[in-house]
Amino acid sequence: MSKMTLKTEGDTHVVVTRHFAAAPEAVYRAHTEPALIQKWLLGPDGWTMPVCINEARPGGKIRYEWTNGEGAGFYVTGEFLELVPFSRLVHVERMHMPDATPDNHVETTFAPDGTGTLMTMRMTLPDAATRAAMLSTGMEHGMEASYVRLETTLDASPALNH
């Protein structure tokens, strides 16, 4: 069953939609309360988020740090621009790997949908190249499991570990 959609729009947008079987208030809280965020915003199996700062107010800071427990890790920082409980979040974020990527402007809305919620996340990148680079990063994390399997055949470039 595929409940999520993810597509590019124009040259600089990525739009994700997903239905949840819970009220908008619960889905909004799961996006703004650190104790809840740390349970699901994790990426591939084996990764955890030991640091989760989410100051859910305009100007509030965001900082998520992920680790695989084996020395690999990266973090995201950001700031909230606008919050409308329990229907809309607007923030900017950037990834540090360790160099910061250009800002990703993210608008997330939570709309009643039957007895549940339709979440729509609209990301805006500064340009097409940045969007392509961001998508390639997603590929990198999606491919983690394959990397473990194929690591002996891969070029163990030191650049991958920095």
Added chain:
Amino acid sequence: MPNLDAAFSALADPTRRAILARLALGETTVMELAEPFEMTQPAISRHLKVLEGAGLILRRVEGTKRPCRLAPAAVNEIDQWLAMLRQALSANYNRLDDVLAAMKTEE
């Protein structure tokens, strides 16, 4: 058809993925590529050779320059990136389903 193993290895390197992202904007010379990556031209040329061998870029001769552009196979790769991102996000949201179910139970 590109060699899939070669394409996989070629894309395992972040610099080579960044080069493809840059080429998504249009044809580029080695000199233009070397600048934003703070790499020497020989280093960039080695990366381009790997990408070319994997069938991800095409190069032509123009005087002493050899401008490069994305091969159709690379355009497909970028679509693949979308599929991978979709997979990673789906895993997160499936976990969120469980979190939401647990919140409901606690109410």
